[in-house]
Amino acid sequence: MTTKINPIEKELVRESIFIIGHVLSVEGRIVKIKLNKDKNHSHILYEGKTVKNVSVGGYVKIIKGFVSIIGKVEGEYITEEKYINREYNKEEIKINRILQVSLFGHFEGGCFRQGIKEMPLIDNECYLLNREEFNTLHQFYKNSQKSIVIGSLTEEPSQKIRLGVNNLFASHIGIFGNTGSGKSNTLAKIYTELFIEFDDNEEFKAKSDFVIIDFNGEYIGRDIITNNKTVYELSTGKEGSKKKYPITRENLNKVEVLSVLLEATEKTQKPFLDRVVRNDYLNDVDKFNSRVISDIEDICRNIIDKKDKNMREGVVVELFGRISDLVLDESKDGITNLKKEIENNLHFFSGTGGTPEYYWANSSDSNNFNNKTPIYDNKIKTVVDGLKFKSDEFSKLKLKIILNYFHETIKGYSNQEHIAPLIGRTFRKFDMLEKLIEINEEVDSNNLSIVCLRNVNIEMKKIIPLIVSKQLYERKKEINGKKSLHIIVDEAHNILSTMSQRESETWKDYRLETFEEIIKEGRKFGVFLTIASQRPYDISSTIISQLHNYFIHRLINDNDINAVEKAVSYLDKLSFQTIPILSVGSCFVAGLASDIPIKVDIDPLEKNKRPKSETVDLENAWTKILSPNNRKSSKQ
Ligand SMILES: Nc1ncnc2c1ncn2[C@@H]1O[C@H](COP(=O)(O)OP(=O)(O)OP(=O)(O)O)[C@@H](O)[C@H]1O
Ligand SMILES: [Mg+2]
Structure with missing residues (x-):
């Protein structure tokens, strides 16, 4: 035979277990609750299930008419209250346990909502949350939505989150x-x-x-x-x-990327890089090699023919030094020998009052400067015309940077002192970058x-x-x-x-x-x-x-x-x-x-x-x- 429990009785039992006190004061969001009696156990048993008891960090519900207001317990303290014990006509001290609760939400139609619509009043009853309410409070997704479990509530390990x-x-x-x-x-x-x-x-x-x-x-x-x-x-x-990261050609050629990579200075080096990337004359695959060669020729002729006091033979040597890593293997020997020859034979002589001249001789002794020849045509052109340059994106970009640098300094568009440190960094930085990225337009x-x-x-x-x-x-x-x-x-x-x-x-x-x-x-x-x-x-x-x-x-x-x-x-x-x-x-x-x-x-x-x-x-x-x-x- 089963005993039927009267629903009113059931509700009364529930309330008597779950009620913890009454509102003592309301100050903005903060509400003080005077506890009815000590509830010092961490959990209480109700209908065979455990329910978390009140504690700092826990939640309580304040009932005001039909509204359930939810708050978090932020602190707990006791106050002493004097009263007269009538039996012995003696003054005694009563200890009140007070909870400080901060309000943050309410239940509406069985769901938790953030924010408060109504504030509690003094003497409103305060309850623990029952299992269902506790679950509702910690259900952060709608049943129709996808969700993932990340762990469990620290203070209530049975509550999965x-x-x-x-x-x-x-x-x-x-x-x-x-x-x-x-x-x-x-x-x-x-x-x-x-x-x-x-x-x-x-x-x-x-x-x-x-x-x-x-x-x-x-x-x-x-x-x-x-x-x-x-x-x-x-x-x-x-x-x-082991596997390089794919970067698109377009991205590598962005001025922002290059300035970050080469630590370009804002005022001079970044504008220079901007000019480099906008210059697309090397993009034509068929004409790439011939354009590089004509560029080199142009730079050399400009230096040698210009007879500028500030441009010395060192600049030509530097040019060949810089580009010598950017030729294919078959041209390696050619450019190395040419660079050596230029180093030994190309001399700048400012003369004694006369026009400055370039000489081709194997000694820097001015007495030997007797073989004035059209230097580029006779000594350099043949080798340069036969050079084969690497045409991968990295080499292309390096060539663009270097050739632009020489062009601009010779023509006086930019100051050598400002750009030279950037050129110095270019090879070292590109060496590192080439180990990490590859040019690839495909998406993973x-x-x-x-x-x-x-x-x-x-x-x-x-x-x-x-x-x-x-x-x-x-x-x-x-x-x-x-x-x-x-x-x-x-x-x-x-x-x-x-x-x-x-x-x-x-x-x-x-x-x-x-x-x-x-x-x-x-x-x-x-x-x-x-x-x-x-x-x-x-x-x-x-x-x-x-x-x-x-x-x-x-x-x-x-x-x-x-x-x-x-x-x-x-x-x-x-x-x-x-x-x-x-x-x-x-x-x-x-x-x-x-x-x-x-x-x-x-x-x-x-x-x-x-x-x-x-x-x-x-x-x-x-x-x-x-x-x-x-x-x-x-x-x-
Ligand atoms: N959820 C967890 N449960 C149990 N142990 C954990 C958990 N998370 C981390 N640990 C343990 O803590 C140690 C450190 O974890 P982790 O590497 O995630 O820390 P970290 O905060 O990322 O540290 P760092 O700032 O040094 O990277 C590990 O040995 C791991 O086993
Ligand atoms: Mg870590």
Whole structure:
């Protein structure tokens, strides 16, 4: 026989268990609740299920008529109250337990809504949230929407946290925390879950692009995020990159890219590069070689015939020195010998009061200057006419820069002193760049690519992410909205820092402007940025404040906490105060994806899917090295 419980009775039992007190005062958003009785257990049992009891950081519901107002408990304290014990006619002290609650939302039609429509009144009843209400409060997606599980609520581990895919990924995301606090794992977790959720979805593959800028090679492992990805393991080392990053011809020839690469100065070198890229006379494939040759001839004749006191034989030697690396192997010997001959035989003689002249003689002794000949025609032309120049994009660009430089200095259009340092840098920088990128107009077939910069030197570590991001962003702008792009940068302080003093202002501006543009305008074109960093203080505040979703792990430094506090309006004071004491893998999630800021324990990934960033186990490593077996074998 089953006993039928009267619904009114049931409601009374429920209320008696869940009621915790009454409103004592209302001061703006802050409401004080006087608790009915001590409820010191962490959980209470109701209908065979546990319900989280009231605690700082927890939620309560205040009932005012038909309205349920939701608040977060921000503090708890006690007050003493004197009263007369009538029985003994004695004054006694009563202790009141008071909760300080900050209001933030209400329930409407079974759903949680942010914001308050009505304020509570004194003596309104205050309740704990029951299971369903607690679930509703933490359901951040509609049932019809796709969602991913990222972890569980720190204070209520049985509550899994699911975030709506749209709210999370159609946004700029920031992941902050000290080193070792779990940022890379959180980053990998959210994207792993996304790729699992959309596994085998062809539309997703066709209409999305993800690129991870991986400074430490943490994401290149086969199983990390997905195994359908393209890994560009770049290296400026001797052996070069395993797979170079494809850049289009057009992008390489952009004045912004070149000025960043060659650290061009704003006033003189950048305009020079601008003239170089606008000059397209070497683009005609059939006439390329003959045009280079006629250019060289033109430069030489100009120097030798002009008899300018400022132009010495050294300039011709320099010209041949610069171009000697840009000829095909078959012309190598020819140009090397010619360069030597010019060095030994071409002399400039200013004469004694007479017109300055160039002489061709194997001694600089002016007495030997007797064989005045049309020097270019007789001594140089034949070799130059037979030269074959490399015509790949990099060589073409280098030739353009060099020939332009000589033309301009000879004609007096630009000052040699200003441009020469740029020419000096050109070869060294291009050498590095050629190891990392290739000219390729094709678009990658995988929708996830990892650009690994672990083996790339510091100079290129800053430039490559910029070139890659800029190219992808511009491409997306062109196809406007047809495909989404996520640029994911772990250790983002490397490229978004406002602090670096080693670099030029131009470069810093360009770098920040590029990413600030993506942050400000990207959303319209479906371009989103995800950044992870241990130094939010170093990152431009424009960037931090425009992010939509924040994952905030443990941060200890005051400057970093302040930087986040200034930018993140979603997080309350209490949460900020607990940022320095978060444990590894725990973080605050605040922003569009979660209606309320929550503290989440991010689920650890399976071992093979974790980014390769594990904290080194020194004890283990050292004992292995020093173990008796190893010692013996090393002595043998
Ligand atoms: N959610 C998690 N649960 C359990 N352990 C975690 C979690 N996240 C990270 N860890 C552990 O913490 C360590 C550091 O994590 P992670 O590399 O993600 O930190 P990080 O913040 O990216 O550090 P860094 O700034 O140095 O890159 C790892 O050894 C990892 O195993
Ligand atoms: Mg990391």
